[in-house]
Amino acid sequence: MRFNFTSIKYGGFLLLFLLIGQSFNMAFAQTERKISGNLIDNTKQPIIGASVSVKGTSKVTSTGAEGSFTISAKTGDKILFSFLGYQTKELTVEAASTYQVTISEATASLTDVVVVGYGKSTRKALTSSISTVKGEDLNKGAISDVGQMLQGKVPGLNISRSGDPNRNAAIIMRGASTLREGAQSPLFVIDGVVGADISIIAPDDVASIDVLKDAAAAAIYGNRAANGVIMVTTKKGVSGQTQISYNGYFGIENVSNRYDMMNADQLRAFLAKTNSALTPANDKGANTNWQDEVQRSDAMSQNHNVSLSGGTEKTTYNASVNYFNQQGIIKTSGLDRFIGRIGVEQKAFNDKLKISFNLSNSVSNADLVPYRNTILSQMLTYLPTAPVRNADGSYFDNLVQTSYYNPVSMLENAKENLKTKNILGNLSANLKLPFGFTYDVNVSYQNTQNVYGAFYNSIYTSRYNNVRNTPDPPANPTFVSLVGQNGVAVRNAYQNTNKIIETYLTWNKKFGDHDINAVVGYSYQQSLNNDGFQSTSTNFPVNEVGYNNLSLGNPYAVTDFRVDFNPGVTYQEILLISDFARVNYNYKNKYLLQGSIRRDGSNVFGINETWGYYPSVGAAWNLDQENFMKNQNVVRSLKLRGSYGIAGNSLGFAPLTTKLIYGQVGQFYYNGSPREGAYGAIQNENKDLRWERTATTNLGVDFGLFGGRVGGSVDWYNKKTTDLILTFDVDQNLYPSGQLTANVGKLTNKGIEVVLNGTPVISDNFSWTTAINLARNVNKIITLSDTRFNIDNRLTVTPDGAGQSGASLQILAPGQAIGTFYTFKYAGKDANGVSQYYDAAGNIKTQGLLNRTDYYILGNAQPKALIGWSNNVRYKNFDLSIFMRAVLGNKIMNVTRADLFRPSTAQFTNIPVEVENESASDFNSYKYSSRFLENGSYLRLDNATLGYTFKKGLIPGVNSLRLYTTANNLFVITGYKGIDPEINQGGIAPGVDTNNFYPKTRTFLFGLNVSFN
Secondary structure, rough: OHHHHHHHHHHHHHHHHHHOOOOOOOOOOOOOEEEEEEEEEEOOEOOOEEEEEEEEOOOEOOOOOHHHHEEEOOOEEEEEEEOEEEEOEEEEEEOEEEEEEOOOOOOOOOOOOOEEEEEEEEHHHOOOOOOEEEEHOOOOOOOOHHHHHHHHOOOOOEEOOOOOOOOOOOOEOOOOOOOOOOOOOEEEEEEEEEEOOHHOOOOEEEEEEEEEOOOOHHHHHHHOOOOOEEEEEEEOOEEEEEEEEEEEEEEEEEEEEOHHHHOHHHHHHHHHOOOOOOOOOOOOOOOOOHHHHHHOOOEEEEEEEEEEEEOOOEEEEEEEEEEEEEEOOOOEEEEEEEEEEEEEEEEEEEOEEEEEEEEEEEEEEEEEOHHHHHHHHHHOOOOOOOEOOOOOEEEOOOOOOOOOOOOHHHHHEEEEEEEEEEEEEEEEEEEHHHHHEEEEEEEEEEEEEEEEEEEEEEEHHOOOEEEEEEEOOOOOOOEEEOOOOOOOEEEEEEEEEEEEEEEEEEEEEEEEOOEEEEEEEEEEEEEEEEEEEEEEOOOOOHHOOOOHHHOOOOOHHHHOOOOOOOOOOOOOEEEEEEEEEEEOOOOOOOOOEEEEEEEEEEEEOOOOEEEEEEEEEEEEEEHHOOOHOOOOEEEEEEEEEEEEEEEEEEEOOOOOOOOOOEEEEEEEEEOEEEEEEEEEEEOOOOOOOOOOEEEEEEHHHHHHHHHHHHEEEEEEEEEEEEOEEEEOOOOOOOOOOOOEEEEEEEEEEEEEEEEEEEEEOOOOOOEEEEEEEEEEEEEEEEEEOOOOEEEEEEEOOOOOOOOOOOOOOEEEEEEOOOOEEEEEEEEEEOOOOOOOOOOOOEEEEOOOOOOOOOOOEEEOOOOOEEEEEEEEEOOOOEEEEEEEEEEEOOOEHHHHHHHHOOOOOOOOOOOOOHHHHHHOOOOOOOOOOOEEEEEOOEEEEEEEEEEEOOOOOOOOOOEEEEEEEEEHHHHHEEEOOOOOOOOOOOOOOOOOOOOOOOOEEEEEEEEEEEEEE
């Protein structure tokens, strides 16, 4: 028995060695000879540092100066040439010993490989709508978020982002498909890991991004694919000589636009003209520009990325380290981030087994702005005649006025910080089996740790302990009471963990003219969320303590203070089990069929609706393969395609969403005294709550003309979402609690997308490529009711400006789009200079108007068109890229500007210069109405980059060297009168500028790309 055990043990070690070890093949060079030559690209430029290997052997080298190479091979051998960004070239050795080899750039042609769910395909074989953006074509600049990298690059992808480095972009694909806040983002899949956090990938590490837009492409991901799927592929190692690359830049940012507010002299002159005067408490003889005091004149940014790659034909590796730092344009804000990645691929068993391992770790340190929107508002309204500090160095404040705070004091006397650690590891194995089968196993582990701290010092608790907080829409302003004294601190630490295992079997088989690709698989995911705690404290001995030492506080000495353990955050375990299958059929590369289905089961929905089914079907016809298309030189490729599929949306749901929950509902009285502890139902059970379902029909055509010099695609889609999840008021005689979350409602998105790209000029020394994409989407709510529950409409966004209590701005209603503005209709001014408005009957009034009753539908925030236009020009060693982006036909409600239109109170709050001609007797000037509903269209020069690549081989050991300068946001052409027209397009209240702007910046970068071999 001992002998058998030992044999098994040693046999196991041997098997493990074979799995991870490198295979060595002995070749007898009976007829070997030296094969030499040069490797060049399509423009006859030499390629230096490319991998040159003899297929099936361990022989490998790399190209040197002028692209030269020498390697030993024999007649009949195949020599492989590979280089990042170029298509792999295969050369069969014949009688000659010298060759000139041309390698082509990887372009977005119909033969490109496209990453799809659980596999890959060629663009020519697709039946669905998928857009691909190569890493080199992504937006460049001081970018902390992947959304900004994709802005304007993919038709149908509506991306909006502020200038805040710590806010992610809002990403909406083909229109919003839900009425739930925070449930509109696409699903990200990174190197096959479903739901991975995109912040863990540095922009320099992205090789390509494939965007699965229609349900036929995305349905393979089931209940998470209704908003589309974004597949991110990172850079991999390439066999050949080890290469070290460095990409880095330094940038300077400054505010691209400001509000033109009155200075002290202008304000005094205006008040004198209107027979008003400043109070002594406000007129301190200063002339303060509060925008200058709150914002940095110049913010610095930097990025450094070092990568190492190489390997042999059997083993390849890639490792990178990235450091990113960006100061926010608002003082005290900024982001500091470090990302490390390593990836290894190993082949074994005569290349039948490939094992891949990837590990990424991101550590970020974000300095946030406490009460950010409140500070931005006070920055504009605080009087210029007030100083930042008193003569003794203390912060100036006029505490007599309500909701009036020194914004610099607020900024300097509070601190808010979020540290995030994010680790992602995945191990995959691909085994080639007989009869055309391959078997894949992917195992991944994701862990995100968030440590948050906030500290409001003694100045805050004494002066700003009842702060008016202005959150982003649709949330409404509230007054937040900071209970405590001598400072208040909060500290929490939470972590989320995802464990995923996916396994699938693929069959590729060719029978004469018939090609079949079939996939069947299984997925299991366990998510553990909100594992952690929170605590608060107050009554600190000194302000310097901050949130790092809560134990130094003495909260129990403060009456009514209670330690906050954050009861709103609960530990959750989410389970998702799935089966999926897909079949692709290809006849003569002419006629293509695809069908897929996924079955998802989860614990987050009602026990009667645990499982959901998501099918899809697609077909395509490659007309260019037909005989009648052979004898012509105009059309190079032409494909018609159509698809239909159903996907689901489970974002934002926890296991307790459908359960009956009891909690504290108030107090009860005992012997005439109130006692705490009255408990009752706070959430109703709904056993039938299920996933929202989005069905998409897509018709498209792909084409290439004039030998590939011109190409593009056109897509039309109809996307219908049913079973919308809404919360309804219900009768407490029938339900324990007063509200119920249920599936009621339908909405649609219909649109068209056009892509056109071309190469107008190409020669040895000069080339010009251009690409333009255009998208139009029409969003419409069909119904918010069914036979059980009925909502005619629902009002959203109540900014609650002074004198406008209860006034709302938008409506969710059948027949209207999300983001429809519903407010008063402006009718000019009367003879006394007082603003007038139409009532419901069309009468013009200055008073007596009623909220809602006299509202009009006045347009919506949905853009009529999105346009992106990129140009790349090369002249000898110079390269120039210019990218412009336009958003057309959308409306923006400029609440920020409306709140500033208060000439009658200019002695208490500052006003814009444009208000100097307003009448001080106009008590209606600031009323939310069509007067402040502005055209949000704009054309932005997003990016311009000029680079110079030095001659290859100029410096020994340097493979390539490029210097460049980039300018972001050079100009914006718009009629919008706010800070910037790029107002958030996400959520259920898009297009509302309510003091939630974080100024966008104009950035100038100076960078270097260099690689060594």
